[in-house]
Amino acid sequence: MTQSPTLETTEGGRTAEAGAAPAGGAPVIRTQGLTKRFGGGQLAVDGLDLTVPRGSVFGFLGPNGSGKTTTIRMLMGLIAPTSGVATVLGESMPQATSLVLPRVGALIEGPALYGYLSGRDNLARFDAADPTADPRTRKARVGAALERVGLSAAAGKKARAYSLGMKQRLGLAAALLQPRELLVLDEPTNGLDPQGMREIRALVREVAAEGTTVFLSSHLLDEIEQVCTHAAVMSKGRLLVQGTVAELAARAQGRLVVRTPAVAKAAEVLREHGVTDVRPAEGRVDGALEAAGDELLPGLCAALVAAGVPVHGFGVERGTLEDAFVALTGEGFDVAG
Amino acid sequence: MSQVEAVGPSRPQTVAAGPRRGTPAGFLALFLSELGLTFRRMRTIALLGVLALVPILIGVVVKIETGDTNGRGGGPAFIAQVTQNGVFLAFTALVVSLPVFLPMTVGVVAGDSVAGEATSGTLRYLLVAPAGRTRLLAAKFAAAMAFCVAATLAVALSALLIGSILFPLGQVTLLSGDTISLGSALLRVVLICAVVALSLAGLVAIGLFVSTLTGSGIAAMATTVGLVIIVQVLDSFPQLHAVQPWLFTHHWLSFADLLRKPMYWDQVWQNLGLQALYVAVFGSAAWARFTSRDITA
Numbered sequence: 001m002t003q004s005p006t007l008e009t010t011e012g013g014r015t016a017e018a019g020a021a022p023a024g025g026a027p028v029i030r031t032q033g034l035t036k037r038f039g040g041g042q043l044a045v046d047g048l049d050l051t052v053p054r055g056s057v058f059g060f061l062g063p064n065g066s067g068k069t070t071t072i073r074m075l076m077g078l079i080a081p082t083s084g085v086a087t088v089l090g091e092s093m094p095q096a097t098s099l100v101l102p103r104v105g106a107l108i109e110g111p112a113l114y115g116y117l118s119g120r121d122n123l124a125r126f127d128a129a130d131p132t133a134d135p136r137t138r139k140a141r142v143g144a145a146l147e148r149v150g151l152s153a154a155a156g157k158k159a160r161a162y163s164l165g166m167k168q169r170l171g172l173a174a175a176l177l178q179p180r181e182l183l184v185l186d187e188p189t190n191g192l193d194p195q196g197m198r199e200i201r202a203l204v205r206e207v208a209a210e211g212t213t214v215f216l217s218s219h220l221l222d223e224i225e226q227v228c229t230h231a232a233v234m235s236k237g238r239l240l241v242q243g244t245v246a247e248l249a250a251r252a253q254g255r256l257v258v259r260t261p262a263v264a265k266a267a268e269v270l271r272e273h274g275v276t277d278v279r280p281a282e283g284r285v286d287g288a289l290e291a292a293g294d295e296l297l298p299g300l301c302a303a304l305v306a307a308g309v310p311v312h313g314f315g316v317e318r319g320t321l322e323d324a325f326v327a328l329t330g331e332g333f334d335v336a337g
Numbered sequence: 338m339s340q341v342e343a344v345g346p347s348r349p350q351t352v353a354a355g356p357r358r359g360t361p362a363g364f365l366a367l368f369l370s371e372l373g374l375t376f377r378r379m380r381t382i383a384l385l386g387v388l389a390l391v392p393i394l395i396g397v398v399v400k401i402e403t404g405d406t407n408g409r410g411g412g413p414a415f416i417a418q419v420t421q422n423g424v425f426l427a428f429t430a431l432v433v434s435l436p437v438f439l440p441m442t443v444g445v446v447a448g449d450s451v452a453g454e455a456t457s458g459t460l461r462y463l464l465v466a467p468a469g470r471t472r473l474l475a476a477k478f479a480a481a482m483a484f485c486v487a488a489t490l491a492v493a494l495s496a497l498l499i500g501s502i503l504f505p506l507g508q509v510t511l512l513s514g515d516t517i518s519l520g521s522a523l524l525r526v527v528l529i530c531a532v533v534a535l536s537l538a539g540l541v542a543i544g545l546f547v548s549t550l551t552g553s554g555i556a557a558m559a560t561t562v563g564l565v566i567i568v569q570v571l572d573s574f575p576q577l578h579a580v581q582p583w584l585f586t587h588h589w590l591s592f593a594d595l596l597r598k599p600m601y602w603d604q605v606w607q608n609l610g611l612q613a614l615y616v617a618v619f620g621s622a623a624w625a626r627f628t629s630r631d632i633t634a
Contacts, residue, residue, distance in 0.1 A: 076465045079631035099356050101467035108465065112458025116378055128370035129466035129473075131359035135366050174462065 026090055027051045028182050028213040029058075029075060033084035036070050044070040046237040047084070052215055052230070057208045059224035059245065060217040062234030068217045069109055071234070072186050075215075076106055089181060102132040105180040107188055111171030115160030119151055119170050122159050126174045133178065145173040149203065164191040172203065183207055184215045189223060201227050225249070256297075257286045258304065259313030266309045273300055289316065367468055371480040375446065381484065384442040385491040391438055392430035392496030395419075399426075400503045422509050423500030424522045428596060430496040431489070431533055435589050439488055440565040443537050446484045447544025448561035450477040451627065453554035455634040470628045478545055478620070485537040489530045497526065513597040525595060532592045536608055539585035539615030540565065546623040552634040582607075585615050 029052035036045040045067040052058045062068050073079045074086050077094030086093045091100045113122050123142040127133045133141075146155045149169040154162070162170065168191060175183055185204070189197040204227050208214050218224055224231050225245060232242035241248065256275060260266045263280045270278050273296070275287035289296070301314050375381055396419070403420045418425040451474070454460035463473060500506075509522035517525075544561040551557050565586070571577055572584050581587050588608030594601035 073461075073631075073633070076461075077467070078461055078464060079633060080629075097464075097467050098359075098469055101465055102357050104465070106462075106465045108461055109458070112462055114374070114457070114459060117374075125370050125374065126462055126466055128366040129463045129468035131363040131367070131469065131472070132357040133363055133366070134360065135362050138366075171462075 025054060028054045028056075028089060029215060030087045031071075031075075031084065034071070034074060034081050034086050035083045036067075036074060036079065037082045043237055045074070045081075048234075048237075048239050050232060050239060050242065052213065054213055055208075055211065056230045057204065057214045057216065057228045059228035059231035060215060060234065061221065061224050061231055062217075062219065064219055066234040067237040068234055069186055072106075072108055072184060072215075072217060076104070076108065076184065077101065078108075098131075102130055102178065103181045104184060105175030105178070105182070106184040106186075107168075107171045107175050108184070108186045110187070110190060111167040111174075113159040113162070113167060113170060115158065117159060118156050119159055119162065119166075119173075120146065120155040122170060123174055123177060127177050130178070141177050145176045148176055149173045150199070165193065165196045168192060168196070168200070172200065176207070180212050182213045182215065186217045187219070188216065189218070189220070197223075255286045255317050256289050256300070257284060257313070257315055257317050258309075258311060259284045260304075260309050260311055262309050265307060266304060266311075269304050269307045269309060270300065273303055275300070284313075286317070364472070367472060368476045368479055371476040372483055375480045375484055376487070381446065384445065385487060388434060388438055388442060388488050388491040389495035391434050392426055392492060393499050395430055395433060396426050396496070396499040396503050418510070419500070420504060422522075423502075423504035423506050424497065424509050424519065424526065426500030426504065427493045427496040427526050428529065428593075430492050431529065432590060432593070434492050435533060435536070436569060436586070439485075439492070439533070439537060440540055440586075441562050442488055443481070443485055443540055444544055444561035444565055445558045447481045447541045448548050448558035449554045450481055450545060451548040452551050452557035453548075455552040455632070456554045458634060460634060461632055464632060471624060474545065474549075474624055474627055477548075478541060481541045481545065482534070482538060485534040485541060486530075489534045489537075493526055493530050497523075511596050511598055512593065515598040517598070529592050529595055532595065532605060532609070535612060536589050536592070537612075539612040539619070542616040542619035542623065543585070546619040546626065549623045549627040549630065583611070585611060587611075 029050060031048050031050045034045060034048040034050070035043070037043050048067075048071060050071070060068055060071070070079070074081050075088055075093060077097040077100075080094055088096075089100050089103055093100065113119075114125065117125065120142055123145060124138055127138050127142060128135070143152070143155075146152045149172050151166065151169050151173060154166060159167065159170065168188065172185075172188065175185070183204075188204070189200050192200060201223070204214055204216065208227075216224070216228060228245050230243065231245050231248055233240040233248075256270070258266050258270070261283060263283070263285055266285045267278050267280045270285060270287050275289065278285060278287040297316070301311070304311050304314070399419050419429050451460070454463065464470065468476075506519060508516050508518060510516050540561070543564060544557070547560045547564075548554075548557045551560075568584050568586050572581055572586055588604055588611060591604030591608050594604050
């Protein structure tokens with residue numbers, strides 16, 4: 001998959017044109033100045049300019065309360081924007097819901113099911129709600145969707161007896177009842193055990209490989225890093241940055257890590273050789289390298305050895321999205337106030 | 338960093354291309370689904386069961402009471418008739434259920450219709466399916482009306498059954514004194530059931546409107562049932578004489594006019610016209626509210 005070139009930080013959430021579509025043509029989702037102010041005067045989403053390229057797995061990242069779900073609800077036509085425009089699959093929302101939404105599968109803020117219906121009947125119910133779904137093929141499509149999320153064996157059980165993980169899978173199955181152009185998944189791995197998370201991520205990759213654009217919101221950075229090609233970061237209702245995951249992570253400078261039992265000595269040597277922000281820890285020391293850091297590495301290593309530091313490990317750890325996020329916001333990844 | 342595999346040429350392209358068209362069968366599917374959802378629910382079955390108990394209770398009480406006095410007991414006109422003919426238990430049971438039991442069950446079903454889906458969160462999934470807000474509201478109204486028919490039939494059929502067991506059957510003497518055959522009496526039961534079920538249409542529309550106002554199913558049910566009680570209390574104050582003809586409960590018992598020969602339709606038409614007015618007003622209000630509302634539940 002060709003990745004888009006540019007990465008621009010948005011100033012006040014206004015100037016983003018990043019993540020332009022690759023070969024796929026028009027973006028699947030595009031918002032311009034999208035704003036939602038709730039009745040209480042609370043500004044949930046503030047001037048959002050988002051572009052989701054066709055064919056991408058787009059990670060929508062931000063702390064809890066940063067406006068992700070409100071944005072998704074506006075994209076799905078559930079709530080009307082206060083101002084601004086949201087375009088999904090080329091049509092403007094919420095006016096074109098009947099045209100757009102049959103081509104979109106969505107999991108919004110966790111699964112919601114009829115506890116007194118079986119898993120299979122829940123899917124039939126949601127399928128019946130779509131006027132473009134053919135009742136004649138319903139049974140087969142429901143069966144295929146259950147098969148796909150691994151729920152065939154439990155399909156006859158009442159949904160109230162399902163575990164959270166099973167409910168999450170059933171919600172995902174509902175999103176996969178039809179071939180979709182866009183899959184919107186809001187925190188799809190919430191409440192799942194590690195095995196369940198892996199399976200969901202594998203499913204997301206599989207769906208993406210079929211050509212479906214996936215819009216995945218999460219507050220888990222490693223989740224975004226594992227499955228996404230593109231990402232956008234929200235904070236307090238504003239878009240901080242969007243681009244490819246590789247570019248975002250590259251913004252975070254790598255850190256030099258030395259593994260050694262002689263922590264104090266190693267830290268001292270590193271400081272003498274121009275390494276800043278040196279942080280000694282249990283059995284390791286790490287520090288920030290300047291831009292030209294890579295050329296310094298052989299000299300640093302030699303200096304450590306010459307100073308008699310027993311070096312067990314020496315290398316640069318690649319920057320993560322988390323580092324990028326901290327660099328962008330200057331804050332940790334906590335719940336927004 | 339593991340990124341998504343590139344789309345290989347060997348991968349099957351199963352992605353939908355372009356908009357799909359809705360079909361009439363697909364459009365109707367939600368209405369059928371809504372009916373199934375209503376009548377497969379334990380709560381609905383329980384409500385219908387309670388309604389079916391009302392005539393059994395009346396029948397047994399009347400039987401015990403009149404066993405001693407040999408049919409010379411007083412009481413409402415209908416009750417006296419019951420001992421003469423089991424079919425009259427159906428009319429009696431409907432007269433007793435219509436002011437309280439029937440509207441309570443209808444209030445539960447109509448009040449919970451939209452709000453209950455909001456409470457459970459299924460509303461957002463129906464709307465992104467996309468059910469269409471107007472279509473969903475219409476399906477909810479249709480299902481609630483179907484429940485009105487089922488509720489009325491539960492009372493009437495249970496009454497006919499228990500009436501035929503406890504009391505004699507045969508020619509029916511109407512309120513006007515004329516006598517009609519058992520067959521035409523049963524036809525009148527059917528006609529009156531239809532009128533009673535339609536009498537509840539106004540309440541269904543009110544319940545639906547209340548249901549769009551809140552995200553809490555319980556609150557919507559309580560409000561709707563509470564409204565029924567308040568309106569009936571208002572209907573009993575002589576001072577409110579001027580507004581009473583406009584209360585949706587005011588003409589409910591007019592169906593008794595159909596137990597005469599010839600049938601008096603004036604009050605019945607007034608009742609049905611008033612119900613239609615309530616459906617128009619509160620149906621529009623529900624639609625206006627529901628189609629413009631932010632779904633945050």
